[in-house]
Amino acid sequence: MAEGEGMIRLDDDHLLMIEPTQPATAPIIDSLVRRLYRAFGRAGVRTPPWKGWHTCVCGACSDNRDYIVMIEKGNELFPLKTNALAVHYMAQHRAEVPESEMMKLLRLPIDESEPSPLAIYGARYRIATR
Ligand SMILES: [Zn+2]
Numbered sequence: 001m002a003e004g005e006g007m008i009r010l011d012d013d014h015l016l017m018i019e020p021t022q023p024a025t026a027p028i029i030d031s032l033v034r035r036l037y038r039a040f041g042r043a044g045v046r047t048p049p050w051k052g053w054h055t056c057v058c059g060a061c062s063d064n065r066d067y068i069v070m071i072e073k074g075n076e077l078f079p080l081k082t083n084a085l086a087v088h089y090m091a092q093h094r095a096e097v098p099e100s101e102m103m104k105l106l107r108l109p110i111d112e113s114e115p116s117p118l119a120i121y122g123a124r125y126r127i128a129t130r
Contacts, residue, residue, distance in 0.1 A: 060122025
């Protein structure tokens with residue numbers, strides 16, 4: 001859909017700004033996912049809230065912020081903008097992660113953390129019903 005195409009960013013300043021089209025698979029939790037999750041925890045840098053949420057084809061929702069994670073570029077750290085579904089995309093939509101994004105992930109610091117269920121599956125049912 002045209003509405004979503006603006007969310008896709010594969011350039012050097014963004015990471016995993018993709019929009020999967022296939023159903024989610026069972027989670028794949030490997031070193032790259034753990035490194036990505038660790039990078040989220042380390043960054044602590046978020047952009048201000050923006051206008052909306054990313055919603056994955058499988059129903060997983062991000063929050064309404066972008067996140068900055070750092071990758072290694074030469075001897076320096078380089079900031080990439082991503083969203084809260086990045087771990088989810090890697091864990092449950094791995095087949096749709098482009099080669100360009102896999103190459104960026106390989107430059108994440110090697111530190112790892114075990115991802116939370118929220119990071120793996122995304123938020124669900126964010127709007128409370130009464
Ligand atoms: Zn999904």
